[in-house]
Amino acid sequence: MIIAKNELPGLLDKLAAEYELFAPVKEGNYALFKQIKSGAEACFEYLNSKVPPKGVLFPQSEKLFSYQTTGEGTKMEEHIDSRKKLVFGIRPCDAKSLVLLDNVFNNDKYTDPYYMTRRENTLLVGMGCNDPASTCFCTSVGSGPFDSAGLDLLLTDTGDAYLVEAISEKGKALAAQMGLKAAAEDQKAAAAKAQEAARVNCRVNVEGLKARLDANFYDAIWERFHEKCLGCAACTYSCPTCHCFDIVDEAVDCDGCRVRNWDSCMFPLFTLHGSGHNPRTSGKERMRQRVMHKFKYFVDNFSAMACVGCGRCIKNCPVNLDIREIIADIQGEGRSDK
Amino acid sequence: MLRMQIATAIQEAARKLLAEKKVDLVLGFAKGSLPLRSTPFFARTPEDAGKLTWDYSCENNLANYLRKREGKVAVVAKGCDVRAIVALAHENQINRENLYIIGVPCAGMVDRVKVDQAVEGKDILEVEDKGDTLVIKGKGFAKEVKLDDLCHDTCKTCRYGNPVVYDLLVGEPVPAKSEDNFDDVAAFEALSPADRRAALAAEFSKCIRCYACRNACPMCYCSECFVDCSAPVWINKAPDVDDNIMFQAVRVFHSAGRCADCGACDRACPMGINLRGMTRKMVKEVKELFGYEAGASTEEKPALAVFKADDPQPFLVKE
């Protein structure tokens, strides 16, 4: 199927009427996924958003439930969001990250109704990457510029139009609902050419990485990595697969709500016990935890790395701490450009 | 002195210090993993020293890594970094005797936000250094920009490009500038309170409370930051605009009279928030009330740590 670029704003207008529609919006020098009311607000001239669109399913702050306590008991009201949503223009890496997060929020024992309800009610229309950025390494970690994992529809930019492929049943239904025309042969050829030409030039060698991480927990190699790290949350809050959160009450006396906020394993207080004991006392333990979680523990539990190679942590780090260099060091490959 | 020559001189100095075991560590910069980036580097052997570099991308304030350090350390420090070192020494966070300062006079570092603006957010693959200009290249573009135009606004208003104290000076002193008249703060001051609130709200709606600003600042080192205090909860953790403003405002107040105006916070922010709007206002207030600038003098005690009988106290006097 095909969408001509000049038809897109009108199409988005129609979608905005039926769904909570999220699309990339220009914000200064960068793009952010925001809810739009009209197609004109969206801008698809972007590499990727500054922070990932996972906030649509897992907001940085959300009310879990509110409560009111009296002498007799407590009234509680859940706040589960079941409104229909559509994320238009999500990159394949970010869609893959949601597939990975599904493992977390629907684990072997429990289901998180907040994330899962949104997940079930959200359609993902992906935009393939004709021109992956130099910091992208999706192909090294099991994704790719036209990977369809997690997507309902996948768009390929052919220059003056977008070729539309239906990936899931929901995607087929959505395409039918949008009344998309069939693509012409030359349009299909243009899309195939674009997909063929897309190059992810940055390669990160992760072969055997897990085996090394299985064995090097107590090694001296961890002494160095964290030294320049500021211990802020720039990397974790930019990461599409990070899922750590805190639960707090915001209340006046006994009227209030229980709120969930993103948290970061890079903060010292993250693992501080009430007794004062902290199993991760310094940046060294916390950096090791981050790398181990992404490239070993997640693999142990779900047979997949918790990294989609989006490169945001690399670009957003204030001290240019680069996960690719850490991986190369662990792999014994040193830093070739230094 | 050309940037290459400064880099070589830093390498030489570091190599010597480490080989002669005068210091255990030389804290400087190495080439970053991205174009137009340098990264803090911890050199511990004479071989490591060869990796030290110097150019217009050495933006981090390395004084941030010097607090309560054991052993003898050398640091490569710009004028603003040295101000932070002096301020920290006043607060007993740095032992001047165990610190060897390799001072580098600095005319300014590049603002990564301005670079992004110049290329409209496109992916930068390579940068060609042509001395006064940079040619920023990517797929299908090559933009030549004057280094001056990319200079961070903090550097433009900086009057302390020459380190006020050092053990070794590398490079030619930068020319003195006229007195700082805080023109950049005037526009904000001209706004009504309602407009100020709106301007701040627009900036801080972008804040994701990652605390990169706080953690990049050499002067922010409280063992428990007020945002982490649970009894009482001063502000909530969620990125609510009002709380975001409150966080930054309190941080700026906590740094009053201590802020070296280095812009590390502004540069660290991944969302490109104009943090110096607040910090510069505070720097101006302190200068006007107390005639004091943090870290400018090793002798002068910090203004807010000293009480003088003639300290301005307009809030105590009923007009």
Add this chain to the structure above:
Amino acid sequence: MQKNPYLPLPVKLVKNFTETEDKLIHTFTFQYLSQEDEKSFPYMPGQFAELCVFGKGEAPFGIASSPTEPGFLKFSVAKVGVVSTALHLMEEGTICGVRGPLGNYYPVDQLKGKNVVIIGGGFAFTTLRSLITYMLEPKHRGDFGKITCIYGARNPGLLLYKEELDDWDKRDDINLVCTIDRPVDGWNKRVGFVPAVTKEVAPSSENSVAIICGPPVMIKFTMPELEALGFRPEQIIMSLENRMKCGIGMCGRCNVGNKYVCKDGPVFTKAELNLLPNEY
């Protein structure tokens, strides 16, 4: 979809008891608001719950009561932060919430037919009270062989559950050995650190399982004594503590290696822990 795992079950505080002489630990007894509520909270010794103080927050505590004690839940709480302080000051009759039961439990099925050696230190005795009460229940007692319990605290005032300890002391189907660190007037029982007392009591490792719960330093020195007595890692069971929030393995905070203490624990055998990094 199953019930929302973040919603607490309201319960009523019926007793706020100062457990220790230094007043730093209180034991809280909560009553369910209905029979239905009680049925929705089936728990086993070793599990924990997120105890919720409306308006202040939630915190995880081991369940000290046993499922053989119907109608109520007991928790012992040290005053260390916002939630625990609010609990300590709480008036009886206040409505709180419990979320759970969470975590796994002491493998009572695997303990059947075995001798059980229980070693506890100080404040960590909470879930051990649950376990002992469960095992001593007439319908369960026959399942287990000899039960030995070594429980040490700094001084007599800091021992938890003094009433229960008195009861157990008088029984002949459990060998209770209480000990304190240093001699104190009025204490005519054993004196000595838990590791030393373990060595003295020398429980046999034959057909036995040891369950140990206590502060890191006690575990560090007691473990070698158990090993010297012949207890293999599969025969040693521990209950870990960690900072927890969600209790359901999603907030990422309490992991030790690739296991979440809240969901995959808190009960682990030493053999299982040996496979995990020493980061707890």
